[in-house]
Amino acid sequence: MKILVIEDEDSLREVMVRSLEKERYRVEWAADYPAALWKINDYQYDCIVLDIMLPGGNGLSLLEELKNMRKRDSVIIVSAKDSIDDKVRGLDLGADDYLTKPFHLAELNARIKSIIRRKQQDGEMDLSYANITVYPDRHAVYIDGVELPLNRKEFALLYYFVANPERLLSKDTLAESVWGDYIDQADSFDFIYSQVKNLRKKLKTAGAQPEIKAVYGFGYKMINEE
Incomplete structure (x- = not known):
């Protein structure tokens, strides 16, 4: 946040x-x-x-x-x-x-x-999408009730995806959501690619129902096909 x-x-x-x-x-x-x-x-x-x-x-x-x-x-x-x-x-x-x-x-x-x-979040303490639950105030993520350890940038990305489910998000938007106006300190596209790759692997291993899909030439979208 x-x-x-x-x-x-x-x-x-x-x-x-x-x-x-x-x-x-x-x-x-x-x-x-x-x-x-x-x-x-x-x-x-x-x-x-x-x-x-x-x-x-x-x-x-x-x-x-x-x-x-x-x-x-x-x-x-x-x-x-x-x-x-x-x-x-x-x-x-x-x-x-x-x-x-x-x-x-x-x-x-x-x-x-x-x-x-x-x-x-309409007054709620958590933000959920399918079997993913995010607690922004505690910076904690749970998959089917089991906590999923994430680093700070992975958490920031996941929070943004869960807050915008099924919405196509550009790489620039995602980079800004993590780096703010300091994205010029890194190659934002390579940074987002590596962070999203790690996040997708962790979500899949933890049994998350939603997936982060790549949209060629634009960015990513979190969807739940189950």
Whole structure:
């Protein structure tokens, strides 16, 4: 799962990023309005942690942009301004929650988990397809009730496949789902090929009913033919 932290205060941003990475989220960040606008325009996130006061613009304007783009990224506003007007406007613009600085990192993490479950998985703790069950909050996968050990990138890929069953997914989309905007650090196509190959082998060995099918020249699709 991918989180975007939009915060201009360096020390707080670094602490939030480290804390969320320890929870095994893939975390990206932006320190000003232009950088944040570029990221929300080009990428999708499971949750955006958004400061209101930003260099070059206002966080509430970013919420308006998300609304205009018709994006469904979950948003938690964090701000030192404990203003009822800001809270009301932010929630009216589509924010899912509001935290006033200072806050405990444990509370931020709990609210992110709650929002992701509620908005992406209809409040359920797990995500299932056929006999595969994924627990995003624990980064655990079970096949017919037996846990399947996966590395971090294999888990990220499987989560994306299970969240998008029977949907044709391009190699670029899959690479971005694992690497975010850092896919230029590796040959994304070779990386995806090797990771999907390993994941398919592990799923087959574990007795998973769904299969990841290659679609020549485009990408992959998870299907269940049983």
